[in-house]
Amino acid sequence: MRILITGATGFVGQALCRHLHEQSHELLVISRHPREAAGTIGVPVTAHDSALAFEHDTIDAMINLAGEPIFDKRWSEEQKQRLIDSRVETTRALDELCQRLATPPKVLISASAMGYYGDQGEREVTEETEPHDEFAHRLCRTWEDEARRLEAHGVRVAIARIGLVLDRDGGMLKPMLPMFRFGFGGKVGDGTQYMPWIHREDLVRAIDFLLTREDLAGAFNAGAPQPVTNETFTRTLADRLDRPALFTVPAGVIELALGEMSRLLLTGARMVPARLEAAGFTFRYPELDQALAAIVQRRR
Ligand SMILES: NC(=O)c1ccc[n+]([C@@H]2O[C@H](COP(=O)([O-])OP(=O)(O)OC[C@H]3O[C@@H](n4cnc5c(N)ncnc54)[C@H](OP(=O)(O)O)[C@@H]3O)[C@@H](O)[C@H]2O)c1
Structure with missing residues (x-):
């Protein structure tokens, strides 16, 4: 297939x-730095800095990952707008490209995040769960709505x-x-907040799936079937590295340091991959300890 990808130069991409x-x-590939893209990615790609540069191409599928990093800068009003705009604009450009292509692609896989659900406490979260209205939810919902426009x-x-x-x-x-180490x-905080996680290899396999x-x-939901609390995550990682994890960063300190962005660390969702599993997708790394073992042991 000929696959068009945004955010290809990133960690997942x-x-x-x-x-x-x-x-x-x-x-x-669509990248803000097309000349460096192939070198960053490490495999041959055709890169341009705008979607419309591909309007005369044949494109079978699109994968949309681009967006301003969520955790890089404190969430000022300006930064929150940048988080939204960077995702809406790249996704809208794919819509505009579809309007010009002789034949639109068959499929778009578009990224969103567990933040769609907002803070969900301890309840299990499937794709059916009602989201909690907060910035992370509004960001993801706006991004998803933009992607769904391609259905037209x-x-x-x-x-x-x-x-x-x-x-x-x-x-x-x-x-x-x-x-x-x-x-x-x-x-972080009382450690009861859930951290849905996924090994990068499984995410790549899920996107391919x-x-x-058709x-x-x-x-x-693209998270492993066994999400864990922050306390369990901390203990599992420390055990894996044979190190103690004695510290607790109080919630108040995080809130003071990060403002509204602290919700990313202090709240969460016990998100499970109900629809992926129902469709027959199997995880190579369903358990955190196993995933961390593979990550930590590699290149040691
Ligand atoms: N990593 C995670 O744990 C995680 C969790 C949940 C959701 N996600 C979402 O999944 C997507 C991929 O994640 P990732 O970790 O691979 O992200 P990443 O490493 O931050 O890469 C995202 C790519 O987006 C492009 N980008 C960055 N800032 C941009 C801006 N202001 N405007 C337009 N494009 C911009 C960059 O590509 P160019 O420089 O080539 O333009 C970058 O390589 C992201 O949208 C992220 O929000 C990630």
């Missing part, structure tokens, strides 16, 4: 592109509500691993 390249797909062109749209993506060279483990690991299964559309 790089692994996805390597996987799709191994499957002999041809990769077309006859495109099958599948949305992946992604949990915390785990691997060693990016995402949240990148800053956590050295901290825990030095013995400075610890839980959604790409090829009967699947709508929203899919």
